[in-house]
Amino acid sequence: MKCRRCKAEAEVALPSHNTAFCRDCFLLYFSRQVDHAIRRHAMFTRADRVLVALSGGKDSLSLMLELANLGYSATGLHVDLGIPVSSERARRRVEDFCAMHGLDLKVVELATEGLAIPEVKEAVYRPVCSICGKIKRHYFNRMALEGGYTALATGHNLDDEVARLFANTLRWDEAYLSDQGPCLPDEGGFARKVKPLYRLSEFETAAYAFLRGIEHHKDACPYSPGASFTSHKKLWGELEWKSPGSKVSFYEGFLERGRPAFADRDREKGFELRPCASCGSPTSQELCGVCRVRAAVAERRGG
Ligand code: AMP
Ligand code: FES
Ligand code: ZN
Secondary structure (H helix, E strand, O other): OEOOOOOOEOOEEEHHHOEEEOHHHHHHHHHHHHHHHHHHOOOOOOOOEEEEEOOOOHHHHHHHHHHHHOOOEEEEEEEEOOOOOHHHHHHHHHHHHHHHHOOOEEEEEOOOOOOOHHHHHHHOOOOHHHHHHHHHHHHHHHHHHHOOOOEEEOOOOHHHHHHHHHHHHHOOOHHHHHOOOOEEOOEOOEOEEEOOOOOOOHHHHHHHHHHOOOOOOOOOOOOOOOOOOHHHHHHHHHHHHHOOOHHHHHHHHHHHHHHHHHOOOOOOOOOOOEEOOOOOOEEOOOOOHHHHHHHHHHHHHHO
């Protein structure tokens, strides 16, 4: 197969786009998809400072490298979950990557914050993964606001977004359908959240990471039963195989025609948000959810 752009021998086949690229043209295609997403949704400009949440996985590290290559001002943020072995490995990947490419990095240690995930797991009676996600989003937001960043970027790709949208649609979850998208505005104590990889599939970010030689963290979290939405992703993989382009048209169609229909079904509507008495994050109660978890961990330690 030949590269669509330059007719050299192709290295990456992209059936969804009915095309194939050589290494250099694939990297160019990837850059253009990222830049197109950023400009189309007015995520940020080259004058802005962006905080990029780095888990150590292929998506977030690819995003960080691409933003830096495109000339955006990107600072990494890693949340060290404090899980023995797994968190140490993930953190080392992120630190090595940033050092190698000369990129700025901030690290939040949940153990120092009184929220090490193994302790949280013992102190709460809900599945730890959902609380862990909540804690991570809390620190993403706080670090972005306190550091004066224009936006907080995550490495969610097209497959993540389609699977999540599909799950929300199956439940007709109006609240989530009202605020799912690649660019959520900054308002009411929340930083702007952006997903510049939302037009690129998991396969494409994996190909990018491979071609750029990015060493990433591959191990699954020891506490999670499996990656999220695995069965939905599998279903969509089959659909895409039979009908290339389904994922992107489902997602872009939602943004254009679906989401506006849910615009006033905001999750927080009806709740008055005020600053958490302990940390200042927006909450409808005296203490925010994360500060309540921290109190539960402290109580268990003391008891
Ligand atoms: P996940 O929910 O694990 O698929 O991660 C989605 C995105 O959240 C990643 O692409 C990262 O941008 C971000 N992320 C997840 N875990 C962490 C972490 N421990 N530290 C910083 N960012 C993270
Ligand atoms: Fe948070 Fe597994 S519990 S990543
Ligand atoms: Zn709080």
